[in-house]
Amino acid sequence: MDQLLNDFSPGLFIMQMVILLILLFLLAKFAWKPIMASLTEREEGIQNALDAAEEAKKEMQNLQADNDRLLKEARAERDAMLKEAREIKDNIVAEAKEEAQEQAAIMIENAKATIKQEQQAAVAELKKKVADLSIGIAETVVKKELASQDDQLKLVEGMLEEVTLN
Amino acid sequence: MIAKNSIKFLTVLAIVFSSFTAFAGGGGSSDKGEQVKTPEQINAYIKHHLADSHDFALYSYTNDAGERKHVGFPLPVIVWTSKGLKTFMSSAFHHNDDGTVIVDKGDVKLVKIHSKIYELNEGATTVAFDETHHATNAHKVLDFSVTKSVFGMLLAGLLMFLGFGSLAKSYKKGAIPTGVGRVLEPLVLYVRDEIARPNIGEKKYKKFMPYLLTVFFFIWILNLMGLTPLGFNVTGQIAVTVCLALFTLVVYITSGTKDFWAHTLWMPGVPKILRPILAVIELVGFILIKPFSLLVRLFANITAGHFVVMSLIALMITLKAQFGAVASTGISLLLTLFISVIEILVAFLQAFIFTMLSALFIGMAVEEHEHDHAH
Numbered sequence: 001m002d003q004l005l006n007d008f009s010p011g012l013f014i015m016q017m018v019i020l021l022i023l024l025f026l027l028a029k030f031a032w033k034p035i036m037a038s039l040t041e042r043e044e045g046i047q048n049a050l051d052a053a054e055e056a057k058k059e060m061q062n063l064q065a066d067n068d069r070l071l072k073e074a075r076a077e078r079d080a081m082l083k084e085a086r087e088i089k090d091n092i093v094a095e096a097k098e099e100a101q102e103q104a105a106i107m108i109e110n111a112k113a114t115i116k117q118e119q120q121a122a123v124a125e126l127k128k129k130v131a132d133l134s135i136g137i138a139e140t141v142v143k144k145e146l147a148s149q150d151d152q153l154k155l156v157e158g159m160l161e162e163v164t165l166n
Numbered sequence: 167m168i169a170k171n172s173i174k175f176l177t178v179l180a181i182v183f184s185s186f187t188a189f190a191g192g193g194g195s196s197d198k199g200e201q202v203k204t205p206e207q208i209n210a211y212i213k214h215h216l217a218d219s220h221d222f223a224l225y226s227y228t229n230d231a232g233e234r235k236h237v238g239f240p241l242p243v244i245v246w247t248s249k250g251l252k253t254f255m256s257s258a259f260h261h262n263d264d265g266t267v268i269v270d271k272g273d274v275k276l277v278k279i280h281s282k283i284y285e286l287n288e289g290a291t292t293v294a295f296d297e298t299h300h301a302t303n304a305h306k307v308l309d310f311s312v313t314k315s316v317f318g319m320l321l322a323g324l325l326m327f328l329g330f331g332s333l334a335k336s337y338k339k340g341a342i343p344t345g346v347g348r349v350l351e352p353l354v355l356y357v358r359d360e361i362a363r364p365n366i367g368e369k370k371y372k373k374f375m376p377y378l379l380t381v382f383f384f385i386w387i388l389n390l391m392g393l394t395p396l397g398f399n400v401t402g403q404i405a406v407t408v409c410l411a412l413f414t415l416v417v418y419i420t421s422g423t424k425d426f427w428a429h430t431l432w433m434p435g436v437p438k439i440l441r442p443i444l445a446v447i448e449l450v451g452f453i454l455i456k457p458f459s460l461l462v463r464l465f466a467n468i469t470a471g472h473f474v475v476m477s478l479i480a481l482m483i484t485l486k487a488q489f490g491a492v493a494s495t496g497i498s499l500l501l502t503l504f505i506s507v508i509e510i511l512v513a514f515l516q517a518f519i520f521t522m523l524s525a526l527f528i529g530m531a532v533e534e535h536e537h538d539h540a541h
Contacts, residue, residue: 009409010308011311013409016409020380023326024376027326041341071209
């Protein structure tokens, strides 16, 4: 201990203190501060770049998912549209058929009505002709009544024969 | 650019070193200058090396004429004496270390004894020693000299400033450092992520980074410089480690939170009678024991390391008689190599432990307790 105390040089101690203080000051100002700042800056830069890459990756995944979703939706929509079209087609065909049937039924009905009318008209005309004939016969009979009874009978008979032949 | 700078720097260093080799003092009269042969001389030599030195000696040899030549360069001596500030080059002592060479600065006479500069008392012309080899008619002066340790610190500071300055500058060109910064950046990150963050906490570590980084690299570079043949022993100087530990103390005492002081001085959740006793224990722990452990650990490890390496090198001399020159050199070389590799590890380890413990103590001081009954 005595040796140590004897070896201790106050002058060296003071010199060391001054040198260390100056060194500390100079290095802190010109070396450590810029170095630490640059290191921090660089590390932050690397961290930011990594974060950005991670972000981009996530974004890509999101985009991919979005794409998939859109594709699926489009496919579903297409299917729905096809289905709808098919339904519409079926509907139209069915409607057309129904309408045609209805139309046909109406036409048949009309035809039937026309035929009936024609028939009635024909019957009416026949009746009229028969009446005309009857009148004619009656006229002729009435005209010949004055000549002879025999002749009258003969005429009626003859005429009736004619009519029946008709 | 950076490589060019370092080359320039090394060139300047080499020129400085070589230009002073001419400084080969003729005064080879002292015992330290002689060739080292006996175990006592080896011991003295090691002790001399472990102490701070006022000149930068690279090596010494005896030339053909039998003269002792010292290769190195003198460093400025700056002392505060009773007659004011005195400055001169250490070459004035002519490598003398036992107080026989007296430097007369007009009104004061200065001598150097065991790497310390003494001022002779008024009227004395030579140093008188008592039986324990303490000078009786001289007293120590406040020594602000640029000693070998101060020179080492300045060198380490310059290296740090150049290295980390270039790292800081290289970030202006791009996020990835170039040149020497590429080596230094992982070390900075290591201190930040392995030392500061886990010990201080994510929220507050930033404020203490400059201190921790400075201390870590300062200690590490000085430890490594101590392993070079230049023979620095800066972190093995008790004054240096005391100063470093004191810095840590000041940092964590001044940054202590209210919570920390509350827990230190008046521990909640403990019987009231025990609280003052705990406060004393905690205070002694924080103000004395923790810094003391810091300073002693660093000092002792580095000193011991130097001591072991030098003792193993000295085996070359001590084993020469038994095994012959070649075998003793071989043994010494092998063991020294082995210990040196461990010392490189220790150099890092001690810097790491010092910084780590500093961070740990700071972490304790700035910790916020979530609730009062956490204990």
